[in-house]
Amino acid sequence: MSPGTFLIGLRHMLPGESSRGGAFDAFCPFGGVETLWAYVTPGQTLKTTNLLNFSVLLVVLGVSLIAGRAFCGWMCPIGTLQDMFAGWARRLSGEKKQIRGKKSKARFPTQFPPRVDKWLRYLKYLVLAVILIASTMSVYPPLYDICPARAVFSFQLTTPLLASVLLTFIVTSMLVKRFWCKYLSPLGALLVVFNKISPLRVVIDRDRCTHCNRCEAECPVDIPGIPEIIRSAECIRCLECLETCAMPDAVTLRLG
Ligand code: SF4
Ligand code: SF4
Secondary structure (H helix, E strand, O other): OOHHHHHHHHHHHOOOHHHOOOOHHHHOHHHHHHHHHHHHOOOOOOOOOOHHHHHHHHHHHHHHHHHOOHHHHHHOHHHHHHHHHHHHHHHHOOOOOOOOOOOOOOOOOEOOOHHHHHHHOOHHHHHHHHHHHHOOOOOOOOOOOOOHHHHHHOOOOOOHHHHHHHHHHHHHHHHEOOHHHHHHOHHHHHHHHHHHHOOEEEEEOOOOOOOOOHHHHHOOOOOOOOOOOOOOOOOOOOOHHHHHOOOOOOEEEEEO
């Protein structure tokens, strides 16, 4: 059974009128966060969200409890799309063939200087805070008009604003690898805490590591100095480092 079929089935199993039907937005885990305040206080979900948002959010939180930000690395379609646009940019800017474990020589996507990158990564926490505050006084989810997932997957570019969001998302993904995930994603910001407490984690054996930096070249979210900071809040548990490392057992996945 595909995940989509599972979610549609889940939607119809939930009790209450608001679990039936609903917009594309009802499938968004972050919609569950945006609508939480409205549901807890007046007892109604925000427009375009419904009880399904809570079920999807619970699944995401369950995965995160065990495997940290693995949702970002394995399940979020927005991440896959950004990687696809980055691949286009590499080809358009001169890369003929990508060699695994080697830093791309293509001009794009590029990286900000480390200091700028470090500060920009805090932006997503600000985005999360603003959305949480706005959700206490909104009728629609605060991200409704500016959500890239909605711009891409709802197949309804109903406003010029949403069309510009889509264009901006494509252009930024081509210019900077995983721009949305690294700097803006409020769901990513929310899931950071699970990287600290989840039992499933990537471990590097420093005695076996040769500091060849193959893992750094492959990391989709450009975590600098991977062998030193594998417990980084930025790690999306994609396991590219484990796949890429040529040293036996230098990178392993451990539970506990
Ligand atoms: S963990 Fe593996 S790929 Fe990464 S620097 Fe060490 S030896 Fe190289
Ligand atoms: S450190 Fe490894 S698991 Fe984490 S995001 Fe980078 S490549 Fe993926």
